Amino acid sequence: MGSIAGKKTDLYQNHVEANAKIVDFGGWDMPLNYGSQIEEHHAVRTDAGMFDVSHMTTVEVTGEDAKSYLQTLLANDVDKLQTSGKALYSGMLNEKGGVIDDLIVYFINNEHYRVVVNASTREKDLAWMSEQAKNFKVTVEENSDFAMIAVQGPNAIAKTNQVLSSVQQEAVKEMGVFFAVDSEGYFIARTGYTGEDGYEIMVPSNQASDFWNKLMKAGVKPCGLAARDTLRLEAGMNLYGNEMDESVSPLEANMAWTIDWKNESRNFIGKSALLSQKESGVKNKLVGLVLEGKGVIRSHMKVIVDGECIGETTSGTMSPTLKQSIGVARVPKTIGESVMLEIRGKLVPAKVVKPSFVRNGKALI
């Protein structure tokens, strides 16, 4: 069987040794699961699980214009970041207001920000960021010196702290949510993509494999991309390429909260397009769906009200926590409380809810 070898993270060998099923993800050979993705999902909801997210792209923005550059590049305003280590979630938009990517930016100091973007959008993100940098005194450079491990779950912090050095433990002690610290070469952030507490840790490449093994010994379960997707969907978090892309406005992707309008003199890319969308009226929004009949919601299913197709699902799965099928759909803002979904040729009723199903281990619906 012929297959083209993909890029491998520093943890690839750990995955193979743990019997991971390896799949291609954005050109990377990544673990889909290590046996049962449902068990991995439950480990994160009830205890602690870890994900290799080294395929995500880290970009260092440095230079005297770093702040004004990011204030132009991003829809959210990095002026909110005043404390070293503070993180901010933002969309990076094109001139038409479409979403090039969603990302997290960390404030190191006024002349240094660290940006983490998606793996699947790496090339176009780097190209766009470099292009926009031309008018600023900044350097935009990919940083490949790290592996990245997300440890998530109610016991994630306690179990990770066991394997951190005493200096690192001291450094993370008082760290709040959406903050990061740089300690002994590790960049430890209290962020995640599962709806549970935990860390995303940048580990020096040559220490990644050891650190992963230590976490395993501390009782943190390796989890693959498949569980990562069901966890983020239960938590109601957007997936780039599903909930939004360059053809979708953040105003129609539940990202309005990430657009900062306060500073009227700030001209971020996409602002004028968004302003005219607001003026003419934003028609759609993302809603959550809970299937009331039999079947499983998947992406690109038709949403039907009174016999008319009014929208489409963007994601769907069988929720391991709720044991019901859940999904997300883009529909008109005027949507009622129930819709029909076309599932494999049949119409199945679904309830419309807020697109957030499980947080901190608890059902929200």
Next chain:
Amino acid sequence: MSNVPSDLKYISSHEWIRVEDDGSVTIGITDHAQELLGDIVYVELPDIDSEVAVEDEMAVVESVKAASDIYAPISGTITEINELLEDAPETINSSPYDDGWMFKMQPSEPSELDNLIDAETYQNEIED
């Protein structure tokens, strides 16, 4: 390595078929198929007494990630379905050849059974 019992018949789309003493057949999906699918979360079975033709899409097995059609390996009438799978679809993962059977049929064209492949042929196909 997947388990491929030698006493069963197969089709290339990963269904297994057991010919019972009374001439009826029992059908399910193979160990290899359940491995490919991953955790199975939903199964849609055909109606009892419905008639199907060979290669009809007649059931659906859904894993967390994707839906997979199950094809009729032969023509005939559905005589029994495994109702256990409605509440415990993961039984297919844990016991694909025994407790995870999907449905039974009475063949209408017994000669079609000659078109099924044996364990060795199926094993070779999934190793390719």
